Amino acid sequence: MTNRIWPDPSIVGGLAAVRSGRPLVYGLTNYIAAQLSANVLLAVGASPAIGGMPAASEHFAAIAGGVWINLAALVTDEPDILIKVAKSANAAGTPWVLDPVTVGAGATENDRVAAELVALRPTAVRGNASEVIALAGGAGGTKGVDSTATSEEAIPFAKSLAKKTGGVVAVSGPIDYVTDGERVVAVPGGHPNLTRVTGTGCSLGGLVAAFAAVVPDKLDAAVAAHAVLATAAERAARTAPGTGTFAVALLDELSLLEAA
Amino acid sequence: MTNRIWPDPSIVGGLAAVRSGRPLVYGLTNYIAAQLSANVLLAVGASPAIGGMPAASEHFAAIAGGVWINLAALVTDEPDILIKVAKSANAAGTPWVLDPVTVGAGATENDRVAAELVALRPTAVRGNASEVIALAGGAGGTKGVDSTATSEEAIPFAKSLAKKTGGVVAVSGPIDYVTDGERVVAVPGGHPNLTRVTGTGCSLGGLVAAFAAVVPDKLDAAVAAHAVLATAAERAARTAPGTGTFAVALLDELSLLEAA
Amino acid sequence: MTNRIWPDPSIVGGLAAVRSGRPLVYGLTNYIAAQLSANVLLAVGASPAIGGMPAASEHFAAIAGGVWINLAALVTDEPDILIKVAKSANAAGTPWVLDPVTVGAGATENDRVAAELVALRPTAVRGNASEVIALAGGAGGTKGVDSTATSEEAIPFAKSLAKKTGGVVAVSGPIDYVTDGERVVAVPGGHPNLTRVTGTGCSLGGLVAAFAAVVPDKLDAAVAAHAVLATAAERAARTAPGTGTFAVALLDELSLLEAA
Numbered sequence: 001m002t003n004r005i006w007p008d009p010s011i012v013g014g015l016a017a018v019r020s021g022r023p024l025v026y027g028l029t030n031y032i033a034a035q036l037s038a039n040v041l042l043a044v045g046a047s048p049a050i051g052g053m054p055a056a057s058e059h060f061a062a063i064a065g066g067v068w069i070n071l072a073a074l075v076t077d078e079p080d081i082l083i084k085v086a087k088s089a090n091a092a093g094t095p096w097v098l099d100p101v102t103v104g105a106g107a108t109e110n111d112r113v114a115a116e117l118v119a120l121r122p123t124a125v126r127g128n129a130s131e132v133i134a135l136a137g138g139a140g141g142t143k144g145v146d147s148t149a150t151s152e153e154a155i156p157f158a159k160s161l162a163k164k165t166g167g168v169v170a171v172s173g174p175i176d177y178v179t180d181g182e183r184v185v186a187v188p189g190g191h192p193n194l195t196r197v198t199g200t201g202c203s204l205g206g207l208v209a210a211f212a213a214v215v216p217d218k219l220d221a222a223v224a225a226h227a228v229l230a231t232a233a234e235r236a237a238r239t240a241p242g243t244g245t246f247a248v249a250l251l252d253e254l255s256l257l258e259a260a
Numbered sequence: 261m262t263n264r265i266w267p268d269p270s271i272v273g274g275l276a277a278v279r280s281g282r283p284l285v286y287g288l289t290n291y292i293a294a295q296l297s298a299n300v301l302l303a304v305g306a307s308p309a310i311g312g313m314p315a316a317s318e319h320f321a322a323i324a325g326g327v328w329i330n331l332a333a334l335v336t337d338e339p340d341i342l343i344k345v346a347k348s349a350n351a352a353g354t355p356w357v358l359d360p361v362t363v364g365a366g367a368t369e370n371d372r373v374a375a376e377l378v379a380l381r382p383t384a385v386r387g388n389a390s391e392v393i394a395l396a397g398g399a400g401g402t403k404g405v406d407s408t409a410t411s412e413e414a415i416p417f418a419k420s421l422a423k424k425t426g427g428v429v430a431v432s433g434p435i436d437y438v439t440d441g442e443r444v445v446a447v448p449g450g451h452p453n454l455t456r457v458t459g460t461g462c463s464l465g466g467l468v469a470a471f472a473a474v475v476p477d478k479l480d481a482a483v484a485a486h487a488v489l490a491t492a493a494e495r496a497a498r499t500a501p502g503t504g505t506f507a508v509a510l511l512d513e514l515s516l517l518e519a520a
Numbered sequence: 521m522t523n524r525i526w527p528d529p530s531i532v533g534g535l536a537a538v539r540s541g542r543p544l545v546y547g548l549t550n551y552i553a554a555q556l557s558a559n560v561l562l563a564v565g566a567s568p569a570i571g572g573m574p575a576a577s578e579h580f581a582a583i584a585g586g587v588w589i590n591l592a593a594l595v596t597d598e599p600d601i602l603i604k605v606a607k608s609a610n611a612a613g614t615p616w617v618l619d620p621v622t623v624g625a626g627a628t629e630n631d632r633v634a635a636e637l638v639a640l641r642p643t644a645v646r647g648n649a650s651e652v653i654a655l656a657g658g659a660g661g662t663k664g665v666d667s668t669a670t671s672e673e674a675i676p677f678a679k680s681l682a683k684k685t686g687g688v689v690a691v692s693g694p695i696d697y698v699t700d701g702e703r704v705v706a707v708p709g710g711h712p713n714l715t716r717v718t719g720t721g722c723s724l725g726g727l728v729a730a731f732a733a734v735v736p737d738k739l740d741a742a743v744a745a746h747a748v749l750a751t752a753a754e755r756a757a758r759t760a761p762g763t764g765t766f767a768v769a770l771l772d773e774l775s776l777l778e779a780a
Contacts, residue, residue: 030311031291031294031295031311031336031551031554032294032295032298032310032311033295034291034551034552035551035552035553035555035556035718035719036295038552038718038719039717039718039763039764039767042716042717042718042763043716043762043763048718050552050595051550051552051592051595051596052595053594053627053629053630054629055628055629055630056622056625056626056629056630060627063626072311074313074316075310075311075312075313075336076311076336076551076595076596102316105316106316106319106323107313107315107316107319107320108315109313109314109315109316110313110315110316195302196302196515197299197302198295198298198299198308199295199298242303242509242511242512242513242514242515242516243299243302243303243511243512243514243515244299244303244507244509244512244515245508245509245512247299247508247511247764248508248764248765248767248768249762249764249765250764251762251763251764251767252761252762252764252765253762254762254763255716255762255763255764256761256762290571291551291554291555291571291596292551292554292555292558292571293555295555296555332571334573335570335571335573335596336571336596362576366576366579366583367573367575367579367580368575369573369576370575370576455562456562456563456775457559458558458559458562458568459555459558501772501776502563502769502771502773502774502776503559503562503563503771503772503774503775504559504563504767504768504769504770504771504772504775505768505769505772507559507768507771508768
């Protein structure tokens with residue numbers, strides 16, 4: 001296992017590629033996380049479009065540079081749209097990210113949709129430890145949307161899941177871990193306030209899609225996305241006394257982070 | 261009638277109980293207010309989950325520590341889901357809060373759903389004066405989502421409504437009033453900018469659910485929720501020149517407020 | 521063509537009319553932009569209500585002072601609701617604004633709904649260059665939700681569209697242009713960060729509806745709305761280092777902007 005942090009050249013180069021490429025990133029997510037996710041993507045230079053529309057979603061998935069599907073999109077979208085978007089991305093060769101929010105929390109219909117999406121082989125899966133464990137078939141257990149396992153405990157499940165999908169799997173936690181089934185990269189840093197602002201996890205899913213749109217190696221893409229958010233969070237926490245200013249400073253730091 | 265303000269021990273103790281208990285608070289609300297509500301709940305230490313899903317909402321209502329139902333959830337949720345969540349909360353003994361946004365504004369279908377929810381005897385009702393008056397059968401009248409009556413005018417209607425539901429009823433205004441039908445507690449404070457930031461009322465409904473999850477006396481719970489928001493708003497207004505920074509400072513103050 | 525900037529008396533007077541009239545502004549929009557739009561409207565003193573409800577939307581459109589319909593509302597609303605709201609506004613004599621987000625991006629069903637709304641003769645259309653060109657029948661082309669044409673290129677299309685609807689048409693860009701088919705007013709100013717915060721365009725649509733609710737000349741109304749946002753954005757950018765603080769400062773400046 002290796003550690004990777006800003007300003008590792010692969011991270012700095014990934015951000016530079018997003019800023020210059022301005023990829024269209026199409027997301028299906030929920031209305032709690034949508035605004036922050038869009039602003040996070042805009043802050044790094046991507047061009048976000050969010051929201052399921054029966055008559056337009058497949059088209060957007062096909063023309064986008066990257067796609068992310070947050071399972072909590074089910075609060076407004078039909079399961080059918082999530083599946084169609086994943087298939088459309090696959091058909092167009094668009095990298096796509098699955099964020100399995102709520103998996104293993106006891107919502108059986110959501111778990112069924114998640115399993116169907118996993119079978120479509122997402123380019124990347126990003127979740128917390130409980131979600132990744134549950135998705136890999138382990139006994140994760142979540143409390144609502146919060147993890148009850150550590151990210152270290154999730155590593156073997158993440159590797160197993162990555163082998164199954166042929167993509168990469170990322171586990172968010174105090175230290176994030178990203179694996180392609182063989183290699184495991186640890187991304188330290190970040191800040192506990194990331195868990196006290198709604199939508200940061202979903203935003204990270206969007207960031208992985210943005211980096212995967214422009215970085216050929218998908219492990220590098222996912223690691224860079226995690227490291228950029230972790231670095232911005234650390235910097236934000238230095239000046240932000242509470243969770244309100246932290247969220248604002250996080251966007252500032254993302255928008256000001258430069259490939260020096 | 262008595263006054264209660266921070267740092268009354270019942271308020272400080274209520275906040276301490278939320279911070280240590282980290283209750284899962286499940287909400288049905290609307291996409292305008294959802295992000296702020298989630299961040300308000302995270303700031304006091306609760307664990308929010310928001311959004312109606314036909315296949316999962318009843319489950320979430322059953323496992324949550326507290327539930328709140330904002331009538332404006334009807335912008336994305338079917339009336340049926342609101343009713344099912346209330347019934348599931350009742351069956352599980354989960355305290356639940358009704359926020360009757362739009363009641364009495366002329367949207368007759370919404371009024372019908374509100375009446376059905378009242379008949380299910382919410383643990384607490386939280387609304388502005390017009391909404392509480394309308395819900396109690398008075399001639400309230402609202403202008404869109406804003407009240408056209410004073411909170412003092414609503415007190416007798418609030419008492420009558422509380423006797424009908426067997427729960428507590430809270431009226432928001434320059435001074436908030438909370439009653440269980442017999443006792444009436446006034447919560448002074450707050451700041452006019454609370455009415456100039458969207459979602460603060462809905463957030464307060466979520467706070468009442470969070471405090472009701474951990475405070476046995478539901479009048480104390482509702483009073484503590486109102487007093488905590490009022491105190492945070494007063495402190496936020498001291499440093500915030502406009503409505504943008506006020507909303508950010510409000511979250512900061514909520515996240516930093518300590519049971520000293 | 522003339523230039524108009526703050527503190528032109530028609531702009532200052534328009535803002536004063538909004539602050540004193542507190543018009544109810546009803547919007548159909550999407551969950552990504554809804555919170556910011558509501559807070560922008562509250563900051564200038566309007567009373568926003570947002571969200572489609574089959575049983576209540578026509579009523580709200582009829583009682584509102586102004587209505588705006590953002591085509592991206594289709595992420596949660598049925599096309600039918602958009603059409604009914606426009607017809608209800610027309611029947612009640614309520615000015616309404618069409619924001620044709622996604623038009624010309626290849627989502628053919630959205631384009632069909634947009635054309636149907638144009639035929640209902642919106643009081644004002646507000647979009648970026650690509651959207652206005654596409655709506656006027658030109659070959660616009662958009663990249664997701666971003667424009668690929670300049671606002672100057674869109675002026676003849678805007679004039680043609682205004683003649684068709686009998687209303688005004690506004691094109692957003694580094695310089696905004698507003699026309700009623702004959703007169704063209706340029707509104708310079710603003711700041712590039714407006715394009716790096718999600719929902720600012722939708723918020724501008726809401727502002728146009730708020731000003732149209734209280735300013736008799738609809739060209740003046742649309743110009744004032746654009747100039748107020750441009751001025752607030754310029755002032756916000758002076759103190760805001762990144763996109764997070766810019767969005768917050770934008771609301772501050774809108775809430776503090778006074779008809780001196």
